[in-house]
Amino acid sequence: MSLVVVGSVAYDGVETPHGRVERMLGGAATYISLAASFFTRPRLVGIVGDDFAEEDRQLLASRGVDLEGLERVPGKTFFWAGKYSADMNDRETLTTELNVFADFNPKLPESYRKEPYLLLGNIQPALQRSVRAQMNCLRLAGGDTMNFWIKDYREELLATIAEWDFLLINDSEARLLSGEANLRKAAPRILAMGPHTLVIKRGEYGAILFREDSYFIVPGYLLEDVFDPTGAGDCFAGGFIGYLAEQGFDLKSGRIGRSDLSRAVIYGSVMGSFCCERFGVDRFRELTRAEIDARFEEFRKFTSF
Numbered sequence: 001m002s003l004v005v006v007g008s009v010a011y012d013g014v015e016t017p018h019g020r021v022e023r024m025l026g027g028a029a030t031y032i033s034l035a036a037s038f039f040t041r042p043r044l045v046g047i048v049g050d051d052f053a054e055e056d057r058q059l060l061a062s063r064g065v066d067l068e069g070l071e072r073v074p075g076k077t078f079f080w081a082g083k084y085s086a087d088m089n090d091r092e093t094l095t096t097e098l099n100v101f102a103d104f105n106p107k108l109p110e111s112y113r114k115e116p117y118l119l120l121g122n123i124q125p126a127l128q129r130s131v132r133a134q135m136n137c138l139r140l141a142g143g144d145t146m147n148f149w150i151k152d153y154r155e156e157l158l159a160t161i162a163e164w165d166f167l168l169i170n171d172s173e174a175r176l177l178s179g180e181a182n183l184r185k186a187a188p189r190i191l192a193m194g195p196h197t198l199v200i201k202r203g204e205y206g207a208i209l210f211r212e213d214s215y216f217i218v219p220g221y222l223l224e225d226v227f228d229p230t231g232a233g234d235c236f237a238g239g240f241i242g243y244l245a246e247q248g249f250d251l252k253s254g255r256i257g258r259s260d261l262s263r264a265v266i267y268g269s270v271m272g273s274f275c276c277e278r279f280g281v282d283r284f285r286e287l288t289r290a291e292i293d294a295r296f297e298e299f300r301k302f303t304s305f
């Protein structure tokens with residue numbers, strides 16, 4: 001059973017205290033798909049220009065990512081550049097060139113429409129909504145958003161997430177969306193907007209999974225060196241939904257429940273941590289499932305008492 005992933009496929013320029021890369025493969029859908037590919041078969045929906053390199057396409061294909069839904073049109077691929085602060089907790093966007101992404105109007109290939117799992121990367125809420133409407137047999141759908149949509153497209157965003165099972169956002173976005181500074185108070189307000197499951201990501205401090213009657217807190221993995229945090233949130237999302245897809249998660253059947261969601265949050269954290277170990281997507285070129293599972297066990301050890 002496969003996972004449909006929608007979002008940006010990009011070239012990124014990134015500067016961190018460890019170095020600078022002018023142009024490398026990036027984009028939310030790229031990171032989500034690569035991370036999820038260790039658990040399930042991602043089927044990507046996105047758009048690139050005719051400058052999109054064959055070797056980048058090959059990398060995705062080599063990880064088993066289905067690229068039938070990756071449209072290629074004349075023009076340039078979306079380009080984003082950012083620079084991180086010394087502690088890497090803040091980043092400044094230097095450039096956003098939408099290029100062909102400005103006209104992205106996702107149309108799902110027929111073969112994608114019956115898939116049970118959907119991860120909507122951070123794009124305009126109306127587009128996220130239209131993708132969800134194109135799917136016929138969903139078991140689990142959710143996604144990500146960002147400050148810009150929360151502030152300037154609020155009504156559209158609320159109508160969109162009302163139809164989602166889960167929402168993954170960072171702490172500042174949760175505060176903005178709920179109007180509550182306290183995360184414990186923010187969570188029920190957001191759950192009342194539609195999703196039954198909320199994951200609030202807290203960067204290096206980990207993440208919290210909230211459901212109506214419970215919460216589960218996971219710390220961040222203590223990396224010795226963070227080379228490049230770009231895409232960590234997307235890789236978290238890829239690990240989270242990828243694991244649930246691998247398990248055949250189906251809330252309606254009641255077969256898999258809360259503990260699987262907790263494990264999914266750990267796998268999300270594991271994939272986010274691997275992402276930071278190299279620049280861009282480089283860590284995923286040689287990562288193995290055995291390394292992923294070993295880090296999952298490490299999480300179990302350092303959180304048990």
Ligand code: AMP
Pocket residue numbers: 008010011012026027028080096122123229230231232233234235
């Ligand atoms: P993250 O670090 O998880 O926020 O993801 C960073 C990725 O998001 C980069 O690879 C960028 O190419 C991509 N990105 C940055 N800005 C946007 C945007 N406005 N819309 C879609 N994707 C974006």
